[in-house]
Amino acid sequence: MNIAVCVKQIPDPAAPGRLAPESFNLIREGKLVMDDSDAYGVEMALQLVDAAGGGDVTLVSMAPNGETSGLRTALAMGAARAVLVSDERLAGSDALSTAKVLAAAIRRNPFDLVITATESTDGYTGTVPVQIAEILGVAAVSFVKKVTLTGTRALIERQTESGYDEIVSELPLVISVTAGVVEPRYPSFKGIMAAKSKPIESLSLDDLGLDDSNVGGSGAREMVVALRQAEARQGGQVIEDDGEAYAKIVEYLKELKVV
Amino acid sequence: MNGSIWVLIEDQDGVPSATSLELISAAHNFVEKVSGFAFSTNPTGLSKALEHFGVERLYAVTADQSSLPGVVLSHALAQVLTQGSELPRALLCAQSYTGRDTLARLSVKLDVPVLTNVVNLIEVDDDLRAEHQIFGGEEVASSQFTHPGLRLFGVRAKSFVPKETPSKEVVIENVTVEGIGLSDSAKVVSTHSEERLGPKLDEAAVVVAGGRGLGQAENFLFIEELAKLLNAAPGASRAIVDAGWVPYSYQVGQTGKTVKPNLYIAIGISGATQHMVGMKGSKNIIAVNKDKDAPIFQIADLGVVGDAHKVLPKLIEALKQR
Ligand SMILES: Cc1cc2nc3c(=O)[nH]c(=O)nc-3n(C[C@H](O)[C@H](O)[C@H](O)COP(=O)(O)OP(=O)(O)OC[C@H]3O[C@@H](n4cnc5c(N)ncnc54)[C@H](O)[C@@H]3O)c2cc1C
Ligand SMILES: Nc1ncnc2c1ncn2[C@@H]1O[C@H](COP(=O)(O)O)[C@@H](O)[C@H]1O
Numbered sequence: 001m002n003i004a005v006c007v008k009q010i011p012d013p014a015a016p017g018r019l020a021p022e023s024f025n026l027i028r029e030g031k032l033v034m035d036d037s038d039a040y041g042v043e044m045a046l047q048l049v050d051a052a053g054g055g056d057v058t059l060v061s062m063a064p065n066g067e068t069s070g071l072r073t074a075l076a077m078g079a080a081r082a083v084l085v086s087d088e089r090l091a092g093s094d095a096l097s098t099a100k101v102l103a104a105a106i107r108r109n110p111f112d113l114v115i116t117a118t119e120s121t122d123g124y125t126g127t128v129p130v131q132i133a134e135i136l137g138v139a140a141v142s143f144v145k146k147v148t149l150t151g152t153r154a155l156i157e158r159q160t161e162s163g164y165d166e167i168v169s170e171l172p173l174v175i176s177v178t179a180g181v182v183e184p185r186y187p188s189f190k191g192i193m194a195a196k197s198k199p200i201e202s203l204s205l206d207d208l209g210l211d212d213s214n215v216g217g218s219g220a221r222e223m224v225v226a227l228r229q230a231e232a233r234q235g236g237q238v239i240e241d242d243g244e245a246y247a248k249i250v251e252y253l254k255e256l257k258v259v
Numbered sequence: 260m261n262g263s264i265w266v267l268i269e270d271q272d273g274v275p276s277a278t279s280l281e282l283i284s285a286a287h288n289f290v291e292k293v294s295g296f297a298f299s300t301n302p303t304g305l306s307k308a309l310e311h312f313g314v315e316r317l318y319a320v321t322a323d324q325s326s327l328p329g330v331v332l333s334h335a336l337a338q339v340l341t342q343g344s345e346l347p348r349a350l351l352c353a354q355s356y357t358g359r360d361t362l363a364r365l366s367v368k369l370d371v372p373v374l375t376n377v378v379n380l381i382e383v384d385d386d387l388r389a390e391h392q393i394f395g396g397e398e399v400a401s402s403q404f405t406h407p408g409l410r411l412f413g414v415r416a417k418s419f420v421p422k423e424t425p426s427k428e429v430v431i432e433n434v435t436v437e438g439i440g441l442s443d444s445a446k447v448v449s450t451h452s453e454e455r456l457g458p459k460l461d462e463a464a465v466v467v468a469g470g471r472g473l474g475q476a477e478n479f480l481f482i483e484e485l486a487k488l489l490n491a492a493p494g495a496s497r498a499i500v501d502a503g504w505v506p507y508s509y510q511v512g513q514t515g516k517t518v519k520p521n522l523y524i525a526i527g528i529s530g531a532t533q534h535m536v537g538m539k540g541s542k543n544i545i546a547v548n549k550d551k552d553a554p555i556f557q558i559a560d561l562g563v564v565g566d567a568h569k570v571l572p573k574l575i576e577a578l579k580q581r
Binding site for chain 1 (some may be wrong): 272329354368392397400407442443444446451503506507508511513514522545551556557560561563566
């Protein structure tokens with residue numbers, strides 16, 4: 001069972017985001033971290049490989065500046081190796097070119113399953129996973145809550161608006177998993193030490209046979225052209241509960257004619 | 260703008276989803292001719308409902324019913340678009356499960372990019388620009404395409420208001436899809452729906468939502484009880500959906516439902532940006548949170564700094580007395 005897991009490395013989500021004044025690209029300076037959303041995919045891959053009784057978990061990431069700290073976190077969880085596509089020309093990539101790059105990196109090795117998160121914390125287009133599948137020419141199931149593998153078949157529960165669907169598919173397959181599907185493990189001290197010597201293969205666009213006419217910043221065919229402040233919503237009255245705050249709420253409900 | 264715009268129509272129990280109708284009305288802001296594209300078991304029923312929204316033509320796709328809709332729809336769209344004589348200017352899809360899957364596959368097939376999470380469309384120089392909320396809705400970015408081609412948009416629910424037009428017959432055009440290949444190897448074998456009582460979350464006039472501040476799953480009963488008293492829909496933050504306290508269909512926010520009720524009551528919810536983008540458009544907001552610095556207070560019309568376990572029972576009792 002060979003599983004590729006996409007791991008996006010993003011600026012610390014706790015720090016306020018900013019767009020560059022002219023290019024309107026998201027500013028990605030300082031250390032990047034593993035997108036928390038991808039921890040679920042890493043955990044699920046490790047569990048599936050365990051259950052299958054063998055195989056490898058390979059991480060795949062694209063980042064313009066050679067960043068590996070997020071990958072080290074995922075390696076410390078137990079993944080065997082990582083592939084990082086890093087190239088200056090990748091700055092300003094849109095979702096489609098990201099998918100082209102990730103798909104090219106994934107298809108260099110045989111895979112049974114590709115796992116991603118349903119959407120990234122900083123980009124949240126939610127299109128990259130299924131774009132990867134279409135490029136690879138395989139099936140995709142997005143918003144996966146549960147997976148069981150038997151031989152070359154996957155039995156899947158997929159979240160829907162009103163409940164869930166049961167889906168059966170042959171491998172190879174791309175799945176995007178929701179947060180909360182599994183409980184991601186914390187890297188142990190041993191894991192963190194071991195991660196330091198695990199291989200991270202670094203690839204450029206040339207290594208992948210791609211050129212910047214259709215990927216990366218110059219290949220992106222959409223751009224942010226303006227930025228404005230949204231109309232701010234004014235906060236209203238804030239009161240401390242002195243035991244009687246419920247009455248204030250009732251009063252407000254009456255004012256709105258809700259009761 | 261000249262030309263036409265196509266809208267992905269999602270069949271929800273035989274009728275077009277609310278967002279599909281919003282998108283049709285959005286399209287009418289720019290062009291006269293709007294066509295629909297649907298994977299449905301009941302195209303005649305759908306076309307009847309679409310008569311009141313000014314849809315010229317409904318492309319009704321027939322395929323293996325157990326296939327995933329995004330696979331079928333993207334295949335059918337590519338088929339019609341590459342054969343068709345008159346191409347649309349844009350395709351509008353909801354930022355939903357099916358909408359996203361369709362856009363993702365179609366963008367690869369046609370090699371054109373997608374603009375996602377769109378909350379508004381603007382015509383500039385005979386082209387469409389899209390507005391997106393970023394940083395939790397504090398700023399609005401406008402994006403445009405830089406190369407010619409079909410414009411693909413993923414639009415968030417409740418971004419446009421559906422408007423009825425004088426009734427006009429819809430021409431149904433059948434599209435049959437077969438032999439999609441490997442990408443169609445995932446098949447739906449069964450569907451499970453969770454029963455929900457009371458008004459629908461994205462349609463209710465009042466929403467009562469609970470978050471991690473409730474402390475434990477059992478306390479969601481208070482939210483349900485309060486919701487019942489106010490004829491409201493219960494909702495939730497993702498934190499408690501992930502924790503398994505309530506099903507996903509309760510989730511409000513970026514990856515859940517967008518709600519714009521007359522009143523939104525947030526109890527024990529911090530107000531993370533991803534939660535706020537789903538409920539900021541509510542007319543009135545009440546928040547109860549024990550942390551006076553919780554971000555939710557910045558947008559609440561009435562904020563109560565207090566313990567949910569104290570405020571909720573008293574509030575419920577007072578409403579019962581009435
Ligand atoms: C890509 C992505 C998508 C996401 N999509 C969504 C989404 O769609 N919807 C969503 O909601 N979130 C979403 N999130 C998650 C979001 O970032 C937050 O983690 C989540 O909203 C937090 O939920 P919460 O407010 O219930 O929990 P917390 O942030 O833990 O807040 C709990 C609050 O309860 C208060 N509290 C504690 N005890 C009490 C008490 N006794 N009485 C009163 N108050 C109390 C605390 O002060 C705190 O403010 C997404 C995140 C990512 C990365
Ligand atoms: N640059 C990247 N490197 C690795 N994985 C990525 C990258 N961009 C997107 N992904 C994967 O695709 C998912 C969806 O991303 P998005 O479409 O941007 O919301 C992410 O959660 C990741 O799992």
